Amino acid sequence: MTAMISVTGLTKDFVLHTQGGTVIPVFADLHLEVAAGECVCLHGPSGSGKSTLLRSLYANYKPGAGHIRVAHRGEWVDLTQAEPWQVVEVRRHSVGYVSQFLRVIPRVPALEVVAEPAKLVGIAAEEAEARAKALLTRLNIPERLWTIAPATFSGGEQQRVNIARGFVRDYPILLLDEPTASLDAANRQVVIDLILEAKARGVAIVGIFHDAEVREAVANRLFEVTAFQKSAA
Amino acid sequence: MSAAMAMDLAGERRPLLKVDRLTKHYGEQVGCEDVSFVLYPGEVIGIVGESGSGKSTLLNVLSAQMHPTTGTVDYDLRAQGPRDIFTLSEPERRKLMRTDWGIVHQNPRDGLRMNVSAGGNVGERLMAIGARHYGELRREGLDWMTKVELDTSRIDDKPKTFSGGMQQRLQIARNLVTRPRLVFMDEPTGGLDVSVQARLLDLLRGLVRELGIAAIIVTHDLAVVRLLADRLMVMRRGRVVEAGLTDQVLDDPHHPYTQLLVSSVLQV
Structure with missing residues (x-):
């Protein structure tokens, strides 16, 4: 088993300076290892x-202590120590992230939103668009919407555009935050299939799946984040 | 690493x-x-x-x-x-x-020549580095007006007849025409x-x-x-x-x- 993510001693507190310096401890001394082809479900209330x-695994949040090493082009990069440009490189090539909500960019059509990550790593425009079209078709986004900016799409449609964007590149590591939250059964099944295919290709996946059916279909194991909570007592 | x-x-x-x-x-x-x-x-x-x-x-x-x-x-x-x-x-x-370098000012009036045509504004930096061929300058002017989504039929109009948004786009074209490697924007x-x-x-x-x-x-x-x-x-x-x-x-x-x-x- 090839390790793709290695988290050691990770500690994160939030300090709310605007609210009298309240400290909210989240977790402490957390360890997690994820191998290629494995899907780990983050679990807990x-x-x-x-x-x-x-979000820490995507370097979107800055932990207070510990290390997050991810496999990037045959080397380990520690996201807690990396320079901003290195993080940009890691996100471009190695770590994909599907957030719960699509960040809509004014005037950029759905097809372009989906194809963009593929183009950014040098995939030819036609190839990137062909992949984007295939994914949008699979996720049941009607063709008449492809040329429209997703700002006016429904929640479920936006989420499917977001998922297509996450799968248009074959990231070695994929982070999924509730990818099926506002989807119907048919589309949920498409997402399950996409995740299973990615696993079969050796993608290391970490996700949050509230839906038990999705969780059982894709997760190799559950990771209890509460086990690393600092005990107040 | x-x-x-x-x-x-x-x-x-x-x-x-x-x-x-x-x-x-x-x-x-x-x-x-x-x-x-x-x-x-x-x-x-x-x-x-x-x-x-x-x-x-x-x-x-x-x-x-x-x-x-x-x-x-x-x-x-x-x-x-x-x-x-x-x-x-x-x-x-x-x-x-x-x-x-390019410098895009907050107020387009600080970055444009208001009494020179839109095409002239785009061409000025090119002329400063030696471009002299009129047809070439005109072609670049039209090309950049298209890039910044300005109506090319306005190429001979002065920027003072443009809206604020159009002026700002013209200022961007004027700066980017020499393909600068660094642009400052206020x-x-x-x-x-x-x-x-x-x-x-x-x-x-x-x-x-x-x-x-x-x-x-x-x-x-x-x-x-x-x-x-x-x-x-x-x-x-x-x-x-x-x-x-x-x-x-x-x-x-x-x-x-x-x-x-x-x-x-x-x-x-």
Whole structure:
């Protein structure tokens, strides 16, 4: 088993300076290893730090202590120490992230939103667009919407555009934050299939899946974030 | 990361701009204090902060429009490599400013010649570096008007007959026509309607990526930097209080002032 993510001693607190310096501890001394072809489901009640951990794995949040090493072009990069440009490189080539909500960019059509990550790593425009079209078709986004900016799409449509964007590149590591939250059964099944295919290709996946059916279909194991909560007592 | 790989990466990433302990005082007043950072080719950096935080002073010093009290700004000149821009002769500095650099002012009137036609505004920088062929200048003018989504039938009209949004787009065309490697922008969406802002931002985003231009953008609008900037510096009272990846600084701000800034934005 090839390790793709190695988290050691990770600690994260939020300090709210605008609210009298309140400290909110999230987790401490957290360890997690994820191998290629494995899907780890972050588990625990709301507020237990699942999203905080997932965002830390994408270097979106800055942990207070510890290391997050990810495989990037045959080397390890520690995201807690990396320069901003290195993080940009890692995100471009090695780590994909599907957030819960699509960040809509004014005037950029859905097809372009989906194809962009592929173009950014040098895939030819026609090839990137062909992949984008295939994914949008699979995710049941009608062709008449492809040329429209997703700002006016429904929540479910936006989420499917977001998922297509996450799968248009074959990232070696994929982070999924509730990818099926506002999808119907048919589209949920498409996402399950996409995840299973990615696993079969050796992609290391970390996700938050509230839906038990999705969780059982894709997860190799559950990772309890609450096990690393600092005990208040 | 292995040493070999680190060297390899260092080799291919040569800084475009290196700012070292830059300080500007106006008498007793602090403009900016002890600012250091490195900008790589193609990188877009945003500088945010409230009015009076020193962000415009910093931009004016970085773009050689003002001398610093202390500190250096090294720029990787095409012909001769890194040079402190404040040691350049006046002709060298002027050449740099109209070829390899672009400066987009908040007020288009400061960056355009209002009594010269739109085509003339676009062609001026090309003529400054030796272009003389009328047909060629005209073709570039039309090409850039298309790129910034201006009606090409307006090429002979003066910018004073344009709307604010059109003037701003013309100013961008005028600056980018010489394919600069570094563009300075001071509140590029400042006085524009929200709908016009979105169009301009999307246009800038496309052009900056397509041409691989590095940019330093000063703004108080966090949405602008979220869309355009790879990295962010937050300024307060002349100092940089927090810096890092744009989404990191905005989504997980650590400094009390950054937290206040982020939490003060109204959600729509």
